[in-house]
């Protein structure tokens with residue numbers, strides 16, 4: 001059924017379709033019993049799916065990666081689709097429009113996407129308010145196993161790398177009451193210079209400052225670091241050393257890649273698209289290899305969430321086998337459709 005929808009969707013601009021599809025889902029969820037029907041058919045059931053991770057209880061191990069619901073605008077709908085967790089953002093202190101359109105492209109032959117969105121988002125104040133309202137309205141305190149919310153945070157384009165630590169601190173403070181964990185994003189390729197923050201000293205400054213702020217809160221929230229799949233072995237070792245040194249809560253592996261190696265799509269088509277992060281099938285193996293490397297090098301001491309080219313239960317299992325505790329989908333959601341969580345979980349539950 002989704003194959004047919006996908007054929008039609010793929011005739012139109014990817015970003016426009018993204019908004020159209022989510023708004024259509026919103027209408028479905030709003031009609032009487034709509035959300036219950038979606039939940040009934042799409043929310044995975046199975047007692048083997050629950051995961052306890054960093055003191056949080058996940059109803060299942062399949063989450064939605066950052067960048068899909070940047071503004072925390074579709075949480076109700078995503079909950080009905082069965083996600084165990086959704087990472088909102090990347091959120092920056094001030095709202096920003098992101099890069100010029102078009103900025104999202106499909107590479108169907110490779111089951112991939114290229115994006116250069118550039119952290120378009122409503123800003124930390126508006127998003128914090130939206131999360132607050134959602135939590136209050138949905139009466140989430142009464143739910144047995146609510147969907148977990150991660151807050152992915154970044155810096156504004158106009159902020160220099162020297163001042164970046166402060167942008168992360170602002171977002172951290174504003175979102176802290178309303179998210180269950182944080183993802184520190186220093187790995188998106190679409191904000192000039194952002195990935196340089198993956199160098200040990202810059203990272204240390206950002207993460208230690210967040211740790212200090214976290215310790216001052218009544219309840220500390222886990223802070224994870226999201227890394228690129230393009231780090232050199234030496235850079236990966238630096239990340240590992242730092243994670244162990246400062247007792248980082250976890251790592252999210254990985255973001256999109258800037259590499260265009262091994263694509264089936266003809267080079268001219270790829271070149272025409274231009275700069276951006278590549279996601280989907282071409283990053284599956286790369287990100288699994290990094291999960292395995294970090295898991296083995298740390299003897300499993302650093303908790304891992306895996307992201308990158310997960311389309312089905314086999315892909316998810318590979319990531320879990322390599323050492324991840326949870327997985328996130330993004331490009332797979334576009335290619336496989338809204339039943340992706342229930343399909344993956346059905347097989348994982350067996």
Ligand SMILES: Cc1cc2nc3c(=O)[nH]c(=O)nc-3n(C[C@H](O)[C@H](O)[C@H](O)COP(=O)(O)O)c2cc1C
Nearest residue numbers: 065066067089090115255279280307308309330331
């Ligand atoms: C259109 C698009 C926007 C994204 N935006 C963000 C973002 O704002 N922050 C972030 O940390 N990752 C972002 N990502 C990366 C995804 O969260 C994910 O880590 C990456 O796409 C690899 O997973 P996938 O192969 O399943 O797509 C984005 C990905 C896509 C395709």
